[in-house]
Amino acid sequence: MLELAVDDLTVSRGGVPVLERLSFRLGGGEVLVLRGPNGSGKTTLLRTLAGLQPPMAGRISLPPEAIAYGAHADGLKATLTVAENLAFWARIHGTREIEPALDDFNLQSLRNRAAQNLSAGQKRRLGLARLLVTGRPIWLLDEPTVSLDQASVTLFADAVRAHVAAGGAALIATHIDLRLEAGIFDVGPFKADPDAPARTPSPFDEAFA
Amino acid sequence: MIALLARDLRLAFRAGGGFGLGLAFFLIVSVLVPFGVGPEAEVLARIAPGILWVGALLxxxxxLDRIFQLDFEDGSLDLLATAPIPMEGTVAVKALAHWITTGLPLVLAAPVFGALMSLDERGYWWIFVTLLIGTPALSMIGAFGAALTVGLKRGGLLLSLLVLPLYIPTLIFGAEAATRGIGGFDNATPLLMLAGITAASVALLPFAASAALRINLR
Structure with a gap:
């Protein structure tokens, strides 16, 4: 059973807790939208869930190799073409097909253009198309619609809908309304008290944070 | 992992990828030294192994800083960390790509540049062999240093300071093996030490480097 379960999770940035005692569940076929003002720890939470940093406390349970992380940076190589960039990520994840992803994000006409010659929105579309070629069921997306125009936002929302309809799940930090059937998870109430003495890391941990 | 290797090689050979940078530097050193030292063939032939080794090392x-820095800046490193490839594999493959684009050309070019330094035929052979055995260690140790400094802006200086002391054993045994071989003496001991350094760094440093990367990605 595909499920991302978070229990009593505390996440930290630079050794300082930013969100604490988070608990939520995300099952197959669901979309959860993360809300919260800038600096509230949405990115930190997503990076922790993606396994890029260890949680400070609490438990994350998820199936192995289930996460596709979409960060602020798209991980594109400027001198490679659109198709080469996408084919690289497809091979890394052991999938072969990049054509459906190119179709879904309307990139067919750009496939032989070097990534350095793309506009910001086109780059973003390529970065999102990468999610499709990973073949991973749980998408963790950090502000996926930045620099996208209205038509591209619709393309993205359609891609999420298709992914969810196929049994996938998505956790999306965004400020705009994607018109998806989604639960809302506001991180505001979980904001950690930075001066809480019990959770201050030891000097040893801090040195390696 | 082959995909990662192919991508890194392709990036290096494309415009601005930095392929040939090390080779050009190596050429400059080998051309300049005879001007600085003077044209006496005997002196040049005596210092040639050391100069070629120092040149290859520099x-x-x-x-080195390109190994992880570019991937870190454009976010690829985060994505590679969440990919199904183990981090140790990523590090090893990127070190291998660095060796193929930097170390291997130096190994192949060294005998040619040795001609500029009045090396004889035996010298070509031993320079080629010692560099072939020793340069993989340079790439692997360098990848470890690059992993330690990946998050730092302008980390190049710190990287050089960190890595140079670690390069010294490779340099000593490499240059010693070449010098002894050229002189016609038995050089099995420094050659084996050199091979040992390479084998140990290739076996151990991917783990250290990936641990350093994980800490830097936090």
Missing amino acids: ACLLS
């Missing part, structure tokens, strides 16, 4: 150092 040429290698020149491109």
Whole structure:
């Protein structure tokens, strides 16, 4: 059973807790939208869930190799073409097909253009198309619609809908309304008290944070 | 992992990828030294192994910060960390790509540049062999240093300071093996030590480097 379960999770940035005692569940076929003002720890939470940093406390349970992380940076190589960039990520994840992803994000006409010659929105579309070629069921997306125009936002929302309809799940930090059937998870109430003495890391941990 | 290797090689050979940077530096050193030292063939032939080894080492150092820095800046490193490839594999493959684009050209070019330094035929052979055995260690140790400094802006200086002391054993045994071989003496001991350094760094440093990367990605 595909499920991302978070229990009593505390996440930290630079050794300082930013969100604490988070608990939520995300099952197959669901979309959860993360809300919260800038600096509230949405990115930190997503990076922790993606396994890029260890949680400070609490438990994350998820199936192995289930996460596709979409960060602020798209991980594109400027001198490679659109198709080469996408084919690289497809091979890394052991999938072969990049054509459906190119179709879904309307990139067919750009496939032989070097990534350095793309506009910001086109780059973003390529970065999102990468999610499709990973073949991973749980998408963790950090502000996926930045620099996208209205038509591209619709393309993205359609891609999420298709992914969810196929049994996938998505956790999306965004400020705009994607018109998806989604639960809302506001991180505001979980904001950690930075001066809480019990959770201050030891000097040893801090040195390696 | 082959995909990652192919991508890194392709990036290096494309415009602005930095392929040839180390080779050009190596050429400059080999051309300049005879001007600085003077044209006496005997003196040049005596210092040639040392100069070529130091030149290869510095040429290698020149491109180290590219191993992880570019991937870190454009976010690829985060994505690679969440990919199904183990981090140790990523590090090893990127070190291999660095060796193929920097170390291997130096190994192949060294005998040619040795001609500029009045090396004889035996010298070509031993320079080629010692560099072939020793340069993989330079790339692997360098990848470890690059992993330690990946998050730092302008980390190049710190990287050089960190890595140079670690390069010294490779340099000592490499140059010693070449010098002894050229002189016609038995050089099995320094050659084996050199091979041992390479084998140990290739076996151990991917784990250390990936641990350093994980800490830097937090």
